[in-house]
Amino acid sequence: MSWEAVIGLETHVELSTRSKMFCGCPARFDAPPNTNVCPVCLGLPGALPVPNREAINRIIRIGLALNCSVTGRSVFHRKNYFYADLPKNYQISQFDLPVCVDGYLDVGGDHPGRVGIERVHQEEDTGKSTHMGGDGRISAAEYSLLDFNRSGVPLVEIVTRPDIRSAAQARAYAQELRLLVEALGVSDARLEEGSIRFDANVSVRPGPEAPLGTKVEIKNMNSFRSLERAVAFEIGRQTACLDGGERIVMETRHWDEEAGVTRGGRTKEGSSDYRYFPDPDLVPLELDQDWKDEMAALLPELPARRRSRYEGMGIDPAQAATLAGADVHLRGLFEGAVEAGARPQQAGNWVSGEVVAALRSSGRESLADSPLSGPNLARLLAMVEDSTLSGLAAREVLAGVLAGEGTPEEVASARDLLQISDAGVLEAAVEEVTADHTEEFARLCSGEQKLIGFFVGQVMRRTRGKADPKLAGRLIRERAGL
Amino acid sequence: MAPFTVMGAARALRGGAVTSVQLAEQVLKRASMVEAQVHAYLTLDSDGLLQAAAEADEALASGGGRGPLHGIPIALKDNMATRGMETTAGSKILAGYHPPYDATAVVRLRRAGALVTGKTNLDEFAMGSSTENSAFGPTRNPWNTDRVPGGSSGGSAAAVAAGTAFGALGSDTGGSIRQPASLCGLVGAKPTYGAVSRYGLIAFASSLDQIGPLTHTVEDAAVLLDAVNGPDPLDATSYPGDLPRSDGRLGRGLEGMRVGVVSDLGGLEAVEPDVDASFRKMVAAMEREGARIVDASLPAAPHALSAYYLIAPAECSANLARFDGVRYGLRVDGATTEEMMSRSRAEGFGPEVVRRVLMGTFALSAGYHEAFYGQAQKVRTLIRRDFARAYEGCDVLVSPTSPTTAFPLGDRTEDPMSMYVSDVFTIPSNLAGHPAVSVPIGLDRRELPIGFQVMAPALGEPVMFQAAEAVEALAGFDTRAPYDPGFGLRGGVR
Incomplete structure (x- = not known):
């Protein structure tokens, strides 16, 4: 039954x-x-x-x-x-x-x-x-x-x-x-x-x-x-x-x-x-x-309404729910970043992903009184968008900003993390890694496409993560004649 | 001649005729002569009283002491919390209990300059009309020590009547100030519900309990009441607005006052002939003094006693639940917490308290709640409506305070109903939340005092005391009659 x-x-x-x-x-x-x-x-x-x-x-x-x-x-x-x-x-x-x-x-x-x-x-x-x-x-x-x-x-x-x-x-x-x-x-x-x-x-x-x-x-x-x-x-x-x-x-x-x-x-x-x-x-x-009436006037935005507002910004429902349920500081960061021009979905992903992780590893309990502001986050995301920073480097910059080292730009240059998007500089690195790995390069030239990832990794390593991975991939392909 | 009233003592003190220490000594000397017979006090704080009196004299000498009761010894019924002074409510379950705080009425009494003589005897948790229900033995009536002083504020009444305090505070749930005042030849007033804070008054029935004065004169009662009344942020049921001064209409006489005589109060058949005769004589005298006597009707009043004996026990069944042996008071050990609580309560409460807790528990039980408690609340509403109608045609209502004068000890202890009937005329005012006062008007053939009750609408204390003072003057009653020239009780040892 x-x-x-x-x-x-x-x-x-x-x-x-x-x-x-x-x-x-x-x-x-x-x-x-x-x-x-x-x-x-x-x-x-x-x-x-x-x-x-x-x-x-x-x-x-x-x-x-x-x-x-x-x-x-x-x-x-x-x-x-x-x-x-x-x-x-x-x-x-x-x-x-x-x-x-x-x-x-x-x-x-x-x-x-x-x-x-x-x-x-x-x-x-x-x-x-x-x-x-x-x-x-x-x-x-x-x-x-x-x-x-x-x-x-x-x-x-x-x-x-x-x-x-x-x-x-x-x-x-x-x-x-x-x-x-x-x-x-x-x-x-x-x-x-x-x-x-x-x-x-x-x-x-x-x-x-x-x-x-x-x-x-x-x-x-x-x-x-x-x-x-x-x-x-x-x-x-x-x-x-x-x-x-x-x-x-x-x-x-x-x-x-x-x-x-x-x-x-x-x-x-x-x-x-x-x-x-x-x-x-x-x-x-x-x-x-x-x-x-006095009490009704004191009601804050309630979770359900906030979720639908976030969804209205174009954020997927799961992410909207997570953000709407986040604490007031995280939500403030998110909304501040969007206001300063960040794409909502990207800002949301970062706030509920990287920012929470960075907070955890920094040992802070919350974002209260932290130097990470909405505009700061928006700038950081813009630098990722225009390839000034790699994703990896951006995480490091985030940690630096959280630690009070300055604005994203300041942290990126102080820690020498700005992405190398200069083809001339990257050419040199590509030349070096293909010379170091002649056997793999030969296999790549003969069409073993999956080795591109290996060489991009090598370039990233040589440039300590600063290389623009897309550009590096293109240069490697060109060199291999693919 | 030594002063015996509150105002008499206050005037003598201000005029330099006596000192506060002398007033205290006078009280203590009388106590040493009469307490063994009367037993008005559960705690007589001789040392504290003398010390406070000395301080009061010093304050007066240095230009302080502007309070209206400055330096006057006043007794407190032992159901008001007094910081550091044993407070038992007349119950074994609270023997040895010393509260960590003062009741609001006590704070205000002290602020007005009064000195606390001690704590007076009462029926256990204020449940009774003879003070025989005290766990610490009965109090006797100073007018005749074979007889009860009434109750439950019998100790406060006996202390004032015997001259072991200039005035006293009691509490009145169904007549517990007015009935003992009547039986002891004193003035006793129950104010409007909410006039005096109940904070620190050990609750019997919260919606009915009120603190009020027992004194030799109407003026004393008004002064004592004005010293302790007023809004209290610690009591959500205290009247929030300004109260009219109780002494605001004293001395204005009866000219033009409409006085209602209630013809259908219920229990009138139980009125003793001497009480009835005195009452009628006083009504006639009031008419001669210019009062307009009118017939008044309270059709629901005959049901007041029944309603009261459902509402008061229902409230007390919850109010007394806190006495469980866990945090304070008597604890009798048991194998489990429940058994400890149960044994402590069985051992700590006397039979009348147990009876009322059981009645109240029953009245609130599922299936009976509406038929008993619900019905009683409806009667209460009807009584309020009756009073409102009656007061459309008159300024005050009058009745005997008690159907009888003081009865012999032991006379009614076997039959609770005969005891309950003592309060038949006083209960309606409690149910309505209205003020009422008892004034002594004469003696019966056994030379026992007879009381006359004046009732007024809510906040009607000024007109109530105005009428009461006129009655007092017409009666010319000597409230000191139980005093004998040898400074003991006139009746001596009987």
Whole structure:
């Protein structure tokens, strides 16, 4: 039997606001344990929450970028459950009146499609438990350590409709969402640090018309790859179960990265009863049109629009996607080079290829404050175009410019890398290499065409890469009488 | 004669008739004579009080100390966070807990110059009407030590009535300031919801809780309230605008004031004859003083008690979840974290708290949420609407504060419903978020004080205190009656 997978994703995005969601503590949790804490985020008796306006600004921008409608009146609810790292034993979250509802995100790549966004709501993060002793899991731990630095850090939860149909599409959605969040500048958007976390709800059914199957929630995926693998595994597990005549149990399963499997934990009996009710410590958020307009005006160019703009410049779609997803400095370099006259496709290839490679080998993290400017890159590319520089030499010039040695022209002449396009000078080099390799030259003269490459290589070597390879090839052919 | 009111003490202090140290000593001397019987305090900070009093005297001598409460000893209900001073909310689960911060009301009280005498007893987490639900033993009524002082701010009421503080702050969720004020022959005011910051007040029911004063006089109550109220950036529910001065209309009398007598408050059948007679007599006296007495109706009010006993427990079930043994307070070990939490709570909470947490948890549970919590919120909306209609025809509403005078200790502890009915007249104002004040107007046949409640619309404190002051003058009630010439309790040891 063939089964259709139905997947929905819940994404938690930690906002990079200066202070926490409901108190003035720094929203950084890399400090020594329990140092960024106060009566509010420790849940001390009598302490009260006050919402962070900047966090609300940011969730509005996220909602607008996801094509959501932003509700006029939004309410914070208490979600009640006991857990040691949840200081109040309830989380301030949202229930039936989230800040944003009814949006979508278009996912391109190999699995294009529109993924509906059901809701985007604001909540607070919990503290962090570290279980000591045993295997690190709570069940076997001797004791647990609690760090409340993360407690109260603003979280935005983005919930899709069950519109995703494959593991690859789940990954594509997740990657697109990360790009969007990064472009908005609202979060550090780093998966490895947990500032974006994905949970997936997976079920399978016999076909598109069949009712939804029993869903299983999977957690603990901390990379796009593990998200894709976990969803794929879970689809396989569920279809195997059903093919084998078993029933799917509603539960939360954890992805085991090393073993490559999801593992069952506690079984959910129905859905948990969180006894949501409006938090009487907070008043409803009144989100008027002026506030929304102000946030809409702050929206930057979003990844999808940027991609199509790049494609409009004549760049192929794959390259456009790469560039659109590149960091702000690389994109600035690219756009600066094009503005200074570089051909877009060539500039794009260089930025995402040679420049990234040169950066990596120079040990720099990014192009921030680098001497490589758009006009510099445009000049470098022009020198390649008009054969002033060979491709090889151009890479060396690039490294020199990055190292702060000057403009491309300065670096090229200082390092003596200008291409030799003077036929007279090259003739001499051709004469020398044919004299050194008389046997091969004889074979070339007798028609062994593939030896041209060998002789061009020899000329390049003799001129330390400066020879114009096209001219050298022509001269060699002429000399061989071909 | 030694001053006994806040304003009396303030005037004596400014006039040089007494020093702050003398006021502190007066309070401590009375405490040494009556505390063993009354047990108003959980923490009496004698050393801190004397030291602060000496500093207050120095400040005054050097030209400082311009605060309206400068040098006056004031008591705090033990559900307000005080930096470094034990704060228990009357619960075993918080025994030994020393907050690292002061509640906003405490900060403002100190800024106004007041000295903190200590922390007064209360029903555990402010849940109760007799102060018998304290984990640290009951407080007794200074008027008659066989009887309860009311609650939950019974300790604050008893401290002021017994002269072991010039005034006190309490908190009122369903009548917890007004009912003990009534039972102890004092003035007790619950301000408009949001007037006084709740930051640092250990929450019982967040949408109902308000801090307010318990004092000998209406003027004292207005002054104390004005010292602590006002917007607070730390409390999102605090009223953001400027508040009218509570003492803004004092001394204007009753001429032309429209006074509504509520005919359908609910629970009127439970009113004791002496309370009823006193109440009617006062209404008649008000009319003679120029007030226009009108009939008022709050048709939804009979449902207020039921709505309150769903909303308050629902909120408290979440508010009290934080007491889990993890970060502070009592911890009873268990094999797992859940067991530790569960044991700590079972051991730390008293029976009334457990009852309300269970009721609230139930009221919020899936399947019951709409029928209980949802329905109660609708009643609340109706009560607000009723009040709004009633205030179209009158300036203030009046009723007895409590159906009865002080009842004997142990009388109602076996039957929660009989205790809950104590608050039947006070709860509607909490549900509406309106101010209300209790003023003593006389004694019943057992020589126990009777309270008269004046209610006003939101931010109506000036007109409320105006009416209350007129009632106070008409009653001519001596709030010092429990004092005996020998500086102990008049009733002595019974």
